[in-house]
Amino acid sequence: MAVDSTxxxxxxxxxxxxxxxxxxxxDAASQSSSGQADPRAxxxxxxxxxxxxxxIEHDDFDPVGTLVLVLIYMSILxxxxxxxYFIEFLGRGLTVVG
Amino acid sequence: MATxxxxxxxxxxxxxxxxxxxxxxxxxxxxLGIGAFFGLIQALHRTNVLRVxxxxxxxxxxxxxxxxxxxxxxxxxxxxxxxxxxxxxxNRPAESRLFSWAWVGLMTTGTVLTTVAIxxxxxxxxxxxxxxxxxxxxxxxxxxxxxIGLAMFIVGTxxxxxxxxxxxxxxRANNSGERIPLQTFMVLxxxxxxxxxxxxxxxxxxxxxxxxxxxxxxSVNPLLTRTLFWYFGHPIVYFWxxxxxxxxxxxxxxxxxxxxxxxxxxxVVFLLFLLLSTPVGIHHQYLDPGIAEGFKFIAMTNTxxxxxxxxxxxxxxxxxxEHGARQRGGKGYVRWLGALPWRDPAFTGMALAGAMFxxxxxxxxxxxxxxxxxxxxxxLWVPGHFxxxxxxxxxxxMMAGSYWLVPQVTGTKLYSRPIGLLQVIxxxxxxxxxxxxxxxxxxxxxxxxxxxxxxxNFEFLTPIGSIFELRxxxxxxxxxxxxxxxxFLFNILLTSLGDESDRPVDAALxxxxxxxxxxxxxxxxxxxxxxxxxxxVILAYTLPxxxxxxxxxxxxxxxxxxxATLSAGLDFVVVTVSSAFNTLLGVIx
Numbered sequence: 001m002a003v004d005s006t007x008x009x010x011x012x013x014x015x016x017x018x019x020x021x022x023x024x025x026x027d028a029a030s031q032s033s034s035g036q037a038d039p040r041a042x043x044x045x046x047x048x049x050x051x052x053x054x055x056i057e058h059d060d061f062d063p064v065g066t067l068v069l070v071l072i073y074m075s076i077l078x079x080x081x082x083x084x085y086f087i088e089f090l091g092r093g094l095t096v097v098g
Numbered sequence: 099m100a101t102x103x104x105x106x107x108x109x110x111x112x113x114x115x116x117x118x119x120x121x122x123x124x125x126x127x128x129x130l131g132i133g134a135f136f137g138l139i140q141a142l143h144r145t146n147v148l149r150v151x152x153x154x155x156x157x158x159x160x161x162x163x164x165x166x167x168x169x170x171x172x173x174x175x176x177x178x179x180x181x182x183x184x185x186x187x188x189n190r191p192a193e194s195r196l197f198s199w200a201w202v203g204l205m206t207t208g209t210v211l212t213t214v215a216i217x218x219x220x221x222x223x224x225x226x227x228x229x230x231x232x233x234x235x236x237x238x239x240x241x242x243x244x245x246i247g248l249a250m251f252i253v254g255t256x257x258x259x260x261x262x263x264x265x266x267x268x269x270r271a272n273n274s275g276e277r278i279p280l281q282t283f284m285v286l287x288x289x290x291x292x293x294x295x296x297x298x299x300x301x302x303x304x305x306x307x308x309x310x311x312x313x314x315x316x317s318v319n320p321l322l323t324r325t326l327f328w329y330f331g332h333p334i335v336y337f338w339x340x341x342x343x344x345x346x347x348x349x350x351x352x353x354x355x356x357x358x359x360x361x362x363x364x365x366v367v368f369l370l371f372l373l374l375s376t377p378v379g380i381h382h383q384y385l386d387p388g389i390a391e392g393f394k395f396i397a398m399t400n401t402x403x404x405x406x407x408x409x410x411x412x413x414x415x416x417x418x419x420e421h422g423a424r425q426r427g428g429k430g431y432v433r434w435l436g437a438l439p440w441r442d443p444a445f446t447g448m449a450l451a452g453a454m455f456x457x458x459x460x461x462x463x464x465x466x467x468x469x470x471x472x473x474x475x476x477x478l479w480v481p482g483h484f485x486x487x488x489x490x491x492x493x494x495x496m497m498a499g500s501y502w503l504v505p506q507v508t509g510t511k512l513y514s515r516p517i518g519l520l521q522v523i524x525x526x527x528x529x530x531x532x533x534x535x536x537x538x539x540x541x542x543x544x545x546x547x548x549x550x551x552x553x554x555n556f557e558f559l560t561p562i563g564s565i566f567e568l569r570x571x572x573x574x575x576x577x578x579x580x581x582x583x584x585x586f587l588f589n590i591l592l593t594s595l596g597d598e599s600d601r602p603v604d605a606a607l608x609x610x611x612x613x614x615x616x617x618x619x620x621x622x623x624x625x626x627x628x629x630x631x632x633x634x635v636i637l638a639y640t641l642p643x644x645x646x647x648x649x650x651x652x653x654x655x656x657x658x659x660x661x662a663t664l665s666a667g668l669d670f671v672v673v674t675v676s677s678a679f680n681t682l683l684g685v686i687x
Contacts, residue, residue, distance in 0.1 A: 045502045045512050046604040048355035048439040053427045058611040061424065063359070063417040068431045070413060073456060080460060084470075087561075 107602060108186065108506040115185040116507040118198050120594075122178035123504065125206055126171045126496075127587060133166035134583040141532070141576025144549060145569035156549035157229040158219035164232025165216060168338070168488060169251070170209050175496050176341035177205070177258050180285045182503065183344060184262045187281035188269040198261055205254030211247030215240060231547065233331065235302070235324040242311040245303050252296055252303075259289035277614045278622050280361055281348055287368040288340040290628050291333055294635060295376045298329030306654075319655035321388040321646050328379035329639065336375040338488050340368070342495040346415045346448060348607060349502065353445040354438055356422025358610035359414050362617030367414075369621065370407040373631050374400055377638030384471045388649060393642040394468055400638065401466040408459060415452060421611065443518030447498020450526040451491050454533075458486030461537060476547075479540025482533045490529050497586050498522055504593055505602035512603070513592035521585040524578055532575025535568040542568075 109116040136159040142148040143156055151159065181198070185191060192198050218226030218241065228240035234248075262285050266278070278286070306318045306326075351358045358364065380397035383389055420434060428434030439445050461483040464470050474480065501518050505511055512518060542558045542565065544551050558565050620626070647653055 043511070043515060044601060044604055045442060045444045045505065045515065045518075046353055048353055048422060048426070048442060048445065049604070049606075049608070051427075051439070052355055052425045054425060056421060056425055061421055061611065063420050065420045065423070065428075065431055065434045066413060066417040069416055073412070077460065077463075084464075 107509050108182065108605065109509045112185045112191055114195050114198075115181055115191055118192075118202060119178040119182050119503075119507045121202050122174045122181070123500070123507070125209065126174035126178065127590060129166040129170035129174065129209070130493075130583060131587055133163050133171060134580050136160075136163040136166070138576055138580040142573055144551060145573045146550075146552060147569070147573040153549035155220060157231065157547075158216060158227070160547065161219075161229050161231050162213070162216045165212060167493070168232050168334075169248075170213075172338045172488065172492060172496070173251075173255060174205065174209075176337070177202075177255070179341045179344065179496075179499070179503070180258070180262060180288075182507070183281040183348075184265050184285055187279035188265055190265060190269060192261055193264045193268055194261075197257070197264075201254045201257035201261060203254075204257065205251050208247040208250030208252075208254060211243050212251065213247075215244035215247065218243075233327060234307070235327040236307065236310070236318045236320040239311055240307075242308060245308045245311055249300070249303050249308070252300060255292065256296070259292065262286065262289060277619075280364060280610075280614070281344060283365055283622065284340065284344045284347070284368050286624060287372045287627070288337065288344075290624065290631070291340075291372045291375050292337050294628075294631055295330050295333030295337075298326040298379075299331075302326035302330075315654055317655045319647065319650040319653060321386065321650050322643070322653065322655070324386070325380070325383065325389070325643065325646055328382040329376065330379070331382060332379040333375040335488065336371050338492045340371065342451070342492045343367070343411060345495055345499045346411065346452065347418075349499065350415060350445070350448045350452075351418035351422060352607050353442060353448065353502065354419040354422030355426045356418050356420070356424075357608045359417040359421065360612040361610040361614045362612065362621065363410060363414050364610075365614070365617065365621045367407040367410050369627055370404075370410075372627055373634060374404045374407075376631065377634045378404060380638075380642060381466055381468075381471075384468050385475050388646055389642055390645060391468075393638075393645075396638060398466060398468050400634075405459070405463070405466075408455075412452075412456065419449065441515070441519065443512075443515055443522050444498050444502040446519060447501070447522035447525075448495050450522060451494035451498065454486050454494070454526065454529060455491035457533075458483060458491060461486065474540050476545060477540035478536045478544045478546050478551075481546050482536030482540055485529060485533045485536065489533075490525070494522060494525050494529075497525070500586075500590060502603055502605075504590055505599075506605055508594050508596075509598045509602055510593055510596035511599040511601075513589050513596055517585055517589050521582050521589065524582040524585065528575045528578030528582060530575070531571045532579065535571035535575065538563070539565070539568045539572070544568075 139151060139159050140156065140163060143151065143153070143159075181192070212228070215226060215228040218224050219229050226241045226243070228234075228244035230238040230240045230244070234240060234244070262282075266282055266286060269282075302323050306315075306323050309315045310318050347358055347364045378397050378400045380389060380394055381401045384394055419438060420428075422439075423434040423437040426437045426439070428437030438449070461479065464474060465480065465483060501512050501515075538560060539558075540546075542560045544558055544565075560568065614621075
């Protein structure tokens with residue numbers, strides 16, 4: 001049985017995708033990941049893994065979408081910084097401190 | 099094969115711990131309801147849309163809003179989350195039921211005393227008030243009950259931390275050589291940070307504010323109590339944030355249908371917060387003349403380093419969500435976002451909270467810069483900022499997390515997912531209105547902590563839009579936020595009253611894509627990290643505190659405040675050390 005690495009015995013956990021520490025039998029965990037949706041799953045909070053269509057392991061996952069979002073964030077940051085430089089500093093008179 | 103509920107639900111496996119979590123959540127949600135109502139009154143009052151209270155009472159409302167939401171709601175909720183997380187991840191109940199109830203009882207009693215002291219300000223002729231705002235440093239003075247209640251509350255949190263350390267110690271006795279389970283690691287590092295940081299507020303309250311409010315001492319050194327408050331006042335920000343991070347790292351990937359990208363990276367992030375949260379408090383005091391510019395510069399440098407763990411978190415959490423979206427069939431550079439489970443209120447609430455936190459990062463960087471801070475210091479910009487961080491990143495994550503956690507401790511299904519979804523979206527929209535308007539109003543120079551920011555013969559000017567439009571946005575946003583809280587409390591109340599379910603929630607948590615097994619074991623050396631954290635605090639605070647005590651007329655004030663310089667602080671230390679050295683030589687001779 002796979003064991004959650006957030007719990008005791010993490011190091012020994014094989015790479016099965018879903019389980020927990022509270023004694024869920026392996027077949028129950030695999031049922032929820034196999035795409036055989038529980039008929040009530042849509043009304044249950046946290047049942048997103050009922051809709052998994054393919055399992056992606058560590059080496060197969062390349063977070064390019066995350067890179068795109070990070071670049072968008074950084075471009076907003078730089079754009080606002082440039083905007084602030086022009087508006088708040090060049091747009092006002094000199095400030096003498098001391 | 100279906101499993102019975104007793105195989106799955108937290109409430110069945112750990113009934114006593116579930117009862118503790120329910121008790122802490124109950125206090126948290128009552129505080130949320132009252133605090134949000136006060137917030138509505140404030141939003142309508144200061145925008146002059148509706149004034150149902152005297153302006154003098156505004157500050158009572160403001161104090162109640164700040165204390166009940168920023169201290170009571172957040173900390174009671176996080177105590178529940180941490181109690182759940184420790185029992186779940188160590189897979190063992192707490193060591194002593196009586197001890198657990200003792201800290202819940204102490205924190206609750208302290209909360210009641212403090213709240214009574216605050217609300218006493220609304221009753222004429224009672225002679226009791228505590229209109230000192232959430233930032234309760236001198237020279238504003240509260241009724242002693244306010245400080246005594248706060249002290250009890252803080253001691254209660256210390257005992258709660260001890261409860262979790264005792265659980266860890268008992269687990270470690272049977273699991274030597276194992277890596278600390280991630281959730282417990284997060285709880286323990288957060289609590290060490292809390293122990294280090296609450297020393298400041300404990301000294302301030304016990305040695306200065308309580309004796310002063312009781313009339314035992316005539317005066318205090320205001321800058322000292324202020325600095326001790328901010329010594330605690332910035333790390334408390336991370337005390338609020340860490341339970342949200344705990345949920346983003348360990349629960350949100352599951353809610354997205356994926357797995358945490360990296361367990362070791364999560365550990366590094368929590369260690370960085372342990373090290374850097376406390377030696378930065380002076381960045382709240384950039385305009386205090388009694389602290390030398392050089393010390394402020396050190397605080398600014400530390401603060402900029404604090405951006406690192408938050409940016410690491412942005413990457414890890416978004417990558418974990420993307421993993422879920424890809425597993426659910428998501429494609430493309432951006433289109434994968436559409437494959438996320440947006441109909442699940444727990445997921446959507448946390449994801450929107452994360453998006454708001456990213457925006458809060460923009461204004462946080464402005465606050466952190468010494469020179470840029472001068473543009474917005476003490477303006478409405480600052481409440482605009484922290485309503486994005488604690489008011490959304492933390493509060494919305496806690497509410498969204500409740501939709502997944504509460505069913506685990508009650509054994510009942512969430513009453514309504516659609517209402518939950520409406521609620522989290524309403525919070526997001528309300529905060530977009532209110533917070534952006536607050537930021538812009540701050541840029542126009544409108545002050546914070548003011549009942550009537552309308553002045554005769556003076557008009558604030560905005561480069562875009564109008565002041566009227568900003569006021570309407572703040573009033574509208576505040577109203578939507580209050581309605582959102584009403585929906586949340588309604589949904590949670592009916593959930594707790596519902597029938598027990600075989601499968602109240604999908605509670606399984608997947609393992610990370612990259613586990614802790616390959617990471618350096620030194621990450622788990624809590625004693626060493628505690629030592630480094632304490633050393634950084636000593637380096638950052640010794641000289642400023644020495645200067646404040648010397649220039650401010652001693653520990654209890656009385657002298658004339660003078661602007662401080664680095665050399666004054668250094669002189670004080672040199673004189674103190676050399677006189678101690680001379681004394682020592684005299685004794686030896």
